[in-house]
Amino acid sequence: MINLIVGGILSLPGLLLHVVTAPVIALLSAPAMIFLVYSKPKQAKKALSTDPSLKRVIVTGGSSGIGKSIAVAAAKQGIAEVVIIARNKERLEEAKKEITQANSSIVVKALSVDVERPESLAEAAKEIFTKDPTPPKTTHLFCCAGAAYPQYFQDIPPEEFSKAVHTNQLGSIFTAQAFVPLMTSGSVTFCSSGAGQIGVFGLASYSPTKFALRGYAECLHIELCESPIYVQVAYPPDTDTPGFAEENKTKPYETKKISEMAGLAKPEDIGGSMLKEALKENPPFNVYFGLEGWLVTTLTCGFQPVSTVLDAMAQVSVMSVTRWISLFVLNDWYNMIRTYKRGKANNVSSKHD
Ligand SMILES: NC(=O)c1ccc[n+]([C@@H]2O[C@H](COP(=O)([O-])OP(=O)(O)OC[C@H]3O[C@@H](n4cnc5c(N)ncnc54)[C@H](OP(=O)(O)O)[C@@H]3O)[C@@H](O)[C@H]2O)c1
Structure with missing residues (x-):
């Protein structure tokens, strides 16, 4: 838990900066994303029945x-x-x-x-x-x-x-x-x-x-x-x-x-x-x-491949935030695994006492 709290506090300035910059990046990239998504091979224009x-x-x-x-x-x-x-x-x-x-x-x-x-x-x-x-x-x-x-x-x-x-x-x-x-x-x-x-x-x-x-x-x-x-x-x-x-x-x-x-x-x-x-x-x-x-x-x-302009905009603007989140989740898993391992080790040693 302490890891998550310290990690959270240390991440705040960077995350806050992202909250401001992500929408700007998304907006500035929108014209390019629209062009790239719609200039895909002609299959994209051939809609299915x-x-x-x-x-x-x-x-x-x-x-x-x-x-x-x-x-x-x-x-x-x-x-x-x-x-x-x-x-x-x-x-x-x-x-x-x-x-x-x-x-x-x-x-x-x-x-x-x-x-x-x-x-x-x-x-x-x-x-x-x-x-x-x-x-x-x-x-x-x-x-x-x-x-x-x-x-x-x-x-x-x-x-x-x-x-x-x-x-x-x-x-x-x-x-x-x-x-x-x-x-x-x-x-x-x-x-x-x-x-x-x-x-x-x-x-x-x-x-x-x-x-x-x-x-x-x-x-x-x-x-x-x-x-x-x-x-x-x-x-x-x-x-x-x-x-x-x-x-x-x-x-x-x-x-x-x-x-x-x-x-x-x-x-x-x-x-x-x-x-x-x-x-x-x-x-x-x-x-x-x-x-x-x-x-x-x-x-x-x-x-x-990207299917929608919204997905493309999200990927170019918030990918670093999703990486941030993934590191917290990974940390949470490490903690759970460590706690379980210690609990098991303690159980074994108390049985031997
Ligand atoms: N349930 C989940 O939590 C979950 C999550 C993510 C992804 N998935 C994926 O979703 C798919 C379906 O999962 P499920 O949970 O619905 O499984 P399920 O209830 O066990 O159904 C599996 C189906 O696959 C058939 N099958 C297995 N081996 C086969 C083979 N060699 N040839 C032909 N058919 C075969 C089975 O029928 P027979 O045994 O009669 O052949 C059965 O119809 C799987 O690919 C699984 O990896 C499941």
Whole structure:
């Protein structure tokens, strides 16, 4: 606590100066930002159709949690065709029923596919795209299949690192490779995580695979910048899903504490927002949630494409303030970890006394 108070007092003059200069920088940079944002490749001017009857939504990991919420929200919006992909057939059928109950007038398909197998994904893509007798639809693809295994670094078995890379990272990339070439227009959303922007304690096998998705998305975005297919990365916070309940079984104390600071979102809120961002005429590259999500995304924007003039102005004017805030948060985590370690050490020594 004392660190935070001293740090806060020492930071005041610099922060106050920023409060004065940030709006000036934002205003002075506005004309340049407007020019840069609107002179992007012509894709930016080719808005996507917003008619749900001309759309198809495909969700990997669509039988549970965030993925299922996207599929249910799509059905409620009257999207013509909703396709969910996962491995377990029973859970797929249950999810299909739930989606159909949300809207019985649309087409709902459930395909049992392992996203780690490119050949199975290629077959699924062929089935969805070539067996469709109706005119081509704008396709919104969500790569949500994924899982985390929280544990202390030294306690993670090597096979868990491999599994995380195969499911979270390669699974999403193989999905995009199978579907994007068949898409005529639409969007691809990679479901990263808040832990794909910050290396989180206890998530050493998971965080890096979610960081990687951002790299793939940046590459794909630049390759598709002249095409009517938009690329997105979503960074959901902790969300109350079956996957999250599973994670909690192995989560170290420190990981739980860090995660408690950010609260727990509802899957329908996260899925609903992800769908809303993808269905925009010009879907933004980054999909973040709440003020914290905005702060971290602004801080870590680097060379990412920018979607709105406001985002560009915020990035050039307040990035140093977000860095300031991040150092305080990091300090808070160090303190929590130190206190827990000392508490554990004291417990052990008092047992030996
Ligand atoms: N919940 C959170 O707090 C949170 C936060 C940030 C990001 N995320 C990310 O959001 C995504 C969804 O998470 P969730 O919490 O909703 O998970 P969940 O409830 O466990 O659902 C995971 C889904 O992925 C499918 N899946 C897993 N491995 C697969 C594979 N190899 N091939 C095909 N499908 C596979 C699962 O079905 P089968 O097992 O039947 O295949 C299931 O449908 C994940 O990528 C996760 O990393 C979650």
